[in-house]
Amino acid sequence: xAQIKIDLDxxxxxxxxxxxxxxxxxxxxxIYGGLYDPGSPLSxxxxxxxxxxxxxxxxxxxxxxxxxxxxxxxxxxxDGVGPxxxxxxxxxxxxxxxxxxxxxxxxxxxxxRDANTEPYLCANLGNGTLDEAAAWVEYCNGSKDTEFAxxxxxxxxxxxxxxxxxxxGNEVYGSWxxxxxxxxxxAKSALEFAKVMKWTDPSIKLVACGGQEVDWDWEVLxxxxxxxxxxxxxxxxxxxxxxxxxYSLCAHVSRVEEYVQILWQLIQAAQRRFGWRHPLQIALDxxxxxxxxxxxxxxxxxxxxxxxxxxxxxxxxxxxxxAFLNMLQRNCRAVGLACMAQLVNVIAPIFTSKDGLxxxxxxxxxxxxxxxxxxxxxxxxxxxxxxxxxxxxxRVPYLDVSATLSPTRRKLYLSVVNFxxxxxxxxxxxxxxxxxxxxxTQHQISGxxxxxxxxxxxxxxxxxxxxxxxxxxxxxxxxxxxSMNVYEFDLL
Ligand code: AHR
Numbered sequence: 001x002a003q004i005k006i007d008l009d010x011x012x013x014x015x016x017x018x019x020x021x022x023x024x025x026x027x028x029x030x031i032y033g034g035l036y037d038p039g040s041p042l043s044x045x046x047x048x049x050x051x052x053x054x055x056x057x058x059x060x061x062x063x064x065x066x067x068x069x070x071x072x073x074x075x076x077x078x079d080g081v082g083p084x085x086x087x088x089x090x091x092x093x094x095x096x097x098x099x100x101x102x103x104x105x106x107x108x109x110x111x112x113r114d115a116n117t118e119p120y121l122c123a124n125l126g127n128g129t130l131d132e133a134a135a136w137v138e139y140c141n142g143s144k145d146t147e148f149a150x151x152x153x154x155x156x157x158x159x160x161x162x163x164x165x166x167x168x169g170n171e172v173y174g175s176w177x178x179x180x181x182x183x184x185x186x187a188k189s190a191l192e193f194a195k196v197m198k199w200t201d202p203s204i205k206l207v208a209c210g211g212q213e214v215d216w217d218w219e220v221l222x223x224x225x226x227x228x229x230x231x232x233x234x235x236x237x238x239x240x241x242x243x244x245x246x247y248s249l250c251a252h253v254s255r256v257e258e259y260v261q262i263l264w265q266l267i268q269a270a271q272r273r274f275g276w277r278h279p280l281q282i283a284l285d286x287x288x289x290x291x292x293x294x295x296x297x298x299x300x301x302x303x304x305x306x307x308x309x310x311x312x313x314x315x316x317x318x319x320x321x322x323a324f325l326n327m328l329q330r331n332c333r334a335v336g337l338a339c340m341a342q343l344v345n346v347i348a349p350i351f352t353s354k355d356g357l358x359x360x361x362x363x364x365x366x367x368x369x370x371x372x373x374x375x376x377x378x379x380x381x382x383x384x385x386x387x388x389x390x391x392x393x394x395r396v397p398y399l400d401v402s403a404t405l406s407p408t409r410r411k412l413y414l415s416v417v418n419f420x421x422x423x424x425x426x427x428x429x430x431x432x433x434x435x436x437x438x439x440x441t442q443h444q445i446s447g448x449x450x451x452x453x454x455x456x457x458x459x460x461x462x463x464x465x466x467x468x469x470x471x472x473x474x475x476x477x478x479x480x481x482x483s484m485n486v487y488e489f490d491l492l
Pocket of ligand 1: 025027068069070071170171286341342
C-alpha cells in the first residue's frame, strides 16, 4: 500500500501567497465582455461585472498581472487613461483585434481594489520607450508636483496607486512578440528600463523576462540579476499526441518542476558568482493547461473582443492544475510569485456569457489552494506506484502530494491528487511524533470521468467536503480515482 509520511519539523519554508496569483490581458473576451461589460445588466455603475467580481473575490487572488501578455509589447499606457470619449481606438496587432482603450490603468487599479488583489503591471519592452515606462511608474506612484502624477490627479486619483510589482516586458525571446529581441539585446535594454523605473520609484519590485531555457536565463541573470527581484518563466502544456492524453498531460507538472529546480540553481549560482545579497526568486507569471484553442488569424479583420482562446476545461485539466499548485507549494523557496493565465474567458477558470457565468473545473483547485492551505510548506515522504511516459523520459507517481502547515490556525493541510484514471489509491497516513484531532475534513474535486466538464447552469465538477471520524497516525485513507483531495487536520 502507498504511504504518506509527514513530519512537522521538516519544513521547506514560508509560502508567499503571491504564488496563487492570476493574470488579465487585453485579449479576446478577458477584459471586454469578461470582467468589464458596461452595457450588461449584470454590471455595476463602473462597468465591472458583479458576478465576475464575486467569483474573483471568492478565489482570494493575491496579485493580478496586467495588461499582457503579447498585448503589452504594442501597448502605450497613455491610450487607456483619461476621459473615455477621448481614448483612441487602435489596431491591436498581437491578437488581430480592435482595441477601444475603454479599460486602462485606472480602471484596472479600481478593479484590483474591488477584487481585493494587488496590481502587477507589465511594461512594454517591445515597441515602448524608457521614457514611457518611467512616466507610467510616475503616473501610478508619483506623489510630487510633476507632470504624470498631476495627470493622474486630474483623472480623479489624488492618491498614488502604489503599484509595487512591475514586469520588464513579456516573452521578448519569441518571434511572435512585437519587438522580439535576442537575449543579449533584451538584457541590455531591460537593465536600462530597470534603472529608470527604479530611479522613478525606488520601492518597486521588478520582474525580468526569463525564457524557460538555460542560455537565455543565464544571459538575463548576468546582466539584470543585480537590479531585479524576480526572473519570470512561462509554462503552458497539453497532452502529447503519441501518448495517452490523460497521463501525458499529468506528466507535465514534473517537467516544469524539473526546470524550476534548474532555474533556482542558476539563480543561486549567479548570486554566488556576482555576490548579490538581495532576494531573487522565480516568477512563474503565466502558466496553465492550454492546447485546444490556440492563436488567432492575422487576417486583417480586427474584430472587437472576439472569442479567442476559450478553452473548456475538463477534470484532467483540474487535476493538472491541482498538481501544479502542489508543485508551487513544494518549491516555495524558489518561486515567490506565480500567475495562472488567465482569469476570465481566455484559458480561464471563470467563463462568462451575457446571462451569467460558470466556474470551470480548474477554478476549484485554485479555490482549494487559497482557502485550504497553510503558511508553511512541509517536506512529505510519499511511496506509491508510478506510471511511465511513452517516450520513456520519466516516471511519474500516481499521487502528487503537498502538505502545508498553519501554525497560527493550528491546522495541517494535506493535498493529494490521484492521477489514476480507474483505480482509487489507498495510502497509510504516517504522522511523525505528532497527533491530530480524530475528526478530519476531506475536501474533494472529482467527477464522473476525466473528461467531465462544467457548463453554464451545470457545475458538475466542484469542491465538495465530507467529515471523516477516527483518523489517526496509521489510518488508511483513500484518494478516489481521478480526484484531488485536501485533508484538513486540526493539530492536537
Ligand atoms: O496567455 C496567452 C498568451 O500566452 C500571452 O499573451 C503570452 O504572453 C503567451 O504566449
